[in-house]
Amino acid sequence: MVDAASSHPPADPLAGVLDLVRLRGTVLGVAELGAPWGLRSPGFEDLAVHIVVRGSAHLELARRRQSLALRAGDVALVAAGQVHAIRDAPRSGVVSFRRLRRAPRVDSRTVRWGGDGPRTTLVVGCLELDAAGRDLLTAALPPVVHLPAEAASAGQLGLVHALAGEVARPGLGAEPVLTRLAELLFIQALRTCIAAGTAEHGWLRALADPAIARALAAVHADPGADWTVAALAARAGMSRSAFAPAFHRLVGEPPLAYVTTWRMRTAARALEQDAAVSLKELAARVGYGSDEAFSRAFRLGRRAPGPVPPHRARGQDRGPPAPPRPRPRRTAPLIPTCPSGHS
Secondary structure: OOOOOOOOOOOOHHHHHHHHOOEEEEEEEEEEEEOOOEEEEOOOOOEEEEEEEEOEEEEEEOOOOEEEEEEOOOEEEEOOOOOEEEEOOOOOOOEEHHHHHHOOEOOOOEEEEEOOOOEEEEEEEEEEEOHHHHHHHHOOOOOEEEEOHHHOOHHHHHHHHHHHHHHHOOOOOHHHHHHHHHHHHHHHHHHHHHHHOOOOOOHHHHOOOHHHHHHHHHHHHOOOOOOOHHHHHHHHOOOHHHHHHHHHHHHOOOHHHHHHHHHHHHHHHHHHHOOOOOHHHHHHHOOOOOHHHHHHHHHHOOOOOOOOOHHHHOOHHHOOOOOOOOOOOOOOOOHHHOOOOOO
């Protein structure tokens, strides 16, 4: 039984999620755009990032008929697969991002496009997620996350200013610096979604509720504990009868189903990181008394996510799982090269 009166400080539930996710930010390019200008995308493979460093822009999601006015310092994250356009004004014509391949280059990362009107500097990037990250984050995020400069925290403003400075005056190691800044902006976006309650559903939405967040943090920090509904309710500071329906409503599944889901996520990540780990050791780590029980749970697959398919955990007679195949690194920094669907 879990000690609900533990004196340990509460864990950070978002940190627990990010520990299971492989996130890689890529700044694809910088566009110096003169009005009128307009660019369209049929959808990025991964999360698209648009940062207005100077000037203004309008971002539109075609399928939802949603439009956002972006100003200098604003950041917008567009969910994978969302058809969208970004332009200086709502009535300006648009061309494919791929057309920027033929645009004049200011330097290896920056292109110039558009007319002779007011200028906008736009940084375009993407945030690549592994399979576990897509499962965890994509369904939880809204189609677009807007981080307006006027409502930004000091941390967000600092990140945008640092990114703008690196774009304007790139120094040694500029690419990894821009990559890390893009990743940090994504974490800021998750924080914004939680604080504003704009997450679509699931664990991200639940983190806005302090009581349920405490229960999630406990599971994320120690998935192998002998969790019961009563123990989780105690961590949340709620009665068992109030906790169970509240958890189900916010997270989308019952508490113990979520525990199983999280154990499978943890196991999938551990198998990916260490192909030599024994099933017996892994079973104990995620709260199963035997490797047979663990294999059965993995086989039943409560939506078991991650890069390791369940059959690799069904028994040692199949041998250790193959090491994960790394995702290819995108080497060209120009905007049009992001996703294969970015045409």
